[in-house]
Amino acid sequence: MPKRKIPSPKFTGELATPIKLTPRHELSPPSILDHPEGLEGVHKWWMELLAKEGGEIVIERTKKTLLLFKHYDIYPIHPDAGFNLAMKLAIDCVPGFQIVRPQKRGAKNKWDNSKLVALWWTVKSQKNKSARTICFNLAKKEPWKSLLKDKTEEARQKRLYAVYEEALNDPLVEFADRILNNTQLEETERRAYVQKLVGALEDCAAQPPRPLLFDEKMAK
Numbered sequence: 001m002p003k004r005k006i007p008s009p010k011f012t013g014e015l016a017t018p019i020k021l022t023p024r025h026e027l028s029p030p031s032i033l034d035h036p037e038g039l040e041g042v043h044k045w046w047m048e049l050l051a052k053e054g055g056e057i058v059i060e061r062t063k064k065t066l067l068l069f070k071h072y073d074i075y076p077i078h079p080d081a082g083f084n085l086a087m088k089l090a091i092d093c094v095p096g097f098q099i100v101r102p103q104k105r106g107a108k109n110k111w112d113n114s115k116l117v118a119l120w121w122t123v124k125s126q127k128n129k130s131a132r133t134i135c136f137n138l139a140k141k142e143p144w145k146s147l148l149k150d151k152t153e154e155a156r157q158k159r160l161y162a163v164y165e166e167a168l169n170d171p172l173v174e175f176a177d178r179i180l181n182n183t184q185l186e187e188t189e190r191r192a193y194v195q196k197l198v199g200a201l202e203d204c205a206a207q208p209p210r211p212l213l214f215d216e217k218m219a220k
Contacts, residue, residue: 013067014063014067015068019056068089069085072084072085079184111163113170115147116172119160119163119164120173121195123164131164135160136157140156144160172197176197176198179194
């Protein structure tokens with residue numbers, strides 16, 4: 001497979017401008033012979049210069065970090081702000097964070113990530129019933145009925161419940177489950193994020209290779 005080229009993120013303004021320090025040759029560093037304290041005085045002069053430059057660099061990088069948060073629309077005092085910024089930068093700059101969807105040969109797998117997450121969410125959305133009972137009822141209805149190849153209703157019911165149990169080990173289902181159990185968010189907010197994830201996956205499955213974009217609060 002040919003190597004995929006990662007496009008460079010498009011930054012503007014201060015984020016596109018390097019930090020410029022005063023050239024050291026313009027600072028007229030003292031010589032050992034000219035400085036009244038000799039070698040010790042020259043050493044002290046350079047240490048002070050390096051400390052000053054280091055302070056300037058820290059200040060400028062701090063300013064630009066805040067601009068990065070703004071660029072990626074991340075609330076800088078959110079508990080996960082640093083992680084979310086690192087993830088955004090990695091997605092933009094690190095080849096290993098890119099998503100490649102290889103074309104599979106043979107019949108298309110009906111149970112892709114979007115359907116597994118949708119099945120899990122449909123079961124989770126129904127309360128006061130066991131997952132087995134819910135799956136048995138769903139197997140009689142669309143769109144689940146059309147996804148099951150089994151000939152008898154009983155076989156379809158058992159098959160759908162087996163798919164649900166397999167879905168619990170799917171990485172995206174585990175991710176959605178972590179969102180749903182994130183106690184730092186209100187329950188209504190958690191459920192809204194999961195619903196957003198399900199919708200994004202369905203859109204992605206319908207129109208590949210549209211990228212998935214999540215709100216920074218969803219990553220944990």
